[in-house]
Amino acid sequence: MSTNTYVTGGQEYTRDTNYIEDRIIRGGDAPEAGRWPVEPGRYRLIAARACPWANRTVIVRRLLGLEDVISLGQPGPTHDERSWTFDLDPGGQDPVLGIERIQDAYFRRFPGYPRGITVPAVVDVPSGAVVTNNFPQITLDFSSEWTEYQREGAPRLYPEELREEIDRVNQRVFTEVNNGVYRCGFAGSQEAYDAAYDRLFTALDWLEERLAGQRFLVGETITEADVRLFTTLARFDAVYHGHFKCNRNKLTEMPALWGYARDLFQTPGFGDSTDFQQIKQHYYLVHKDINPTQIVPKGPDTSGWLTAHGREKLGGRPFGDGTAPGRVAPGEEVAPGHGA
Known part of the structure; x- marks a missing residue:
């Protein structure tokens, strides 16, 4: 990113998906070739609460239950043209890496790194160098490569017998919904916006129909697809509906999706990782070309996220044969007044 300009006149928004493809895997024995070893305490996940990919x-x-084996660094909700900064930490530095910007970890590995300095990113603590920012692969590897260090009762988020369907659902959700809201918000012409808007709500209607008859996206339990x-969905009414002009309707006006979102929000791991204030600050302050006044809206009221959803009647077991995670790790709690 060179400036805080996100809209290119006359063009459809295209996301740069060329990430650092290194992986942390069991038996990884060649970091220089992109194969890093699974090793408790060696890596630090840098993930801003505001960013959906990092969230x-x-x-x-x-x-x-990987909190004790992979530490967490949390940049603040905003960034400039250079990178995300650790402005919430004492002295404006990450307490483990000792850096002010995640850019420093990128440059430690790739001097003058020419692409976007993004989160989430996994950093090798001993060297202070970034390992990967390939966010779709990071979570899959947490599930499949770190099994030895997962908590007792950890859910199967990417079970082999469901991977084909999970991958198929994830692909449509990414292109049409996760990235679809950005195609609306960063559209450079009326034509590009209209096309993005239609694609987004076609996909949301498909999800509304799918979730009307089943509790979770794939199978009877929470999977990677739901995450x-x-x-x-957590950002839809707070940001995408108004800021990105995704305004055919609000999430709260889609009964199945709204019930599904509340069901997940009230499940340990989801709502307790969601910071609505940081979410709003990020989008409304950073996207100056869309919101030049940088006024952050006070609404919407988030108390509805805690209301009864009634999704239990559809059956399913959120964690399958596993159990819910325990309390949020000290220092990782959502600030009072920032949640629902």
């Missing part, structure tokens, strides 16, 4: 990694880390959809 996913925080949820999965908590559901699987990926949730972080967009």
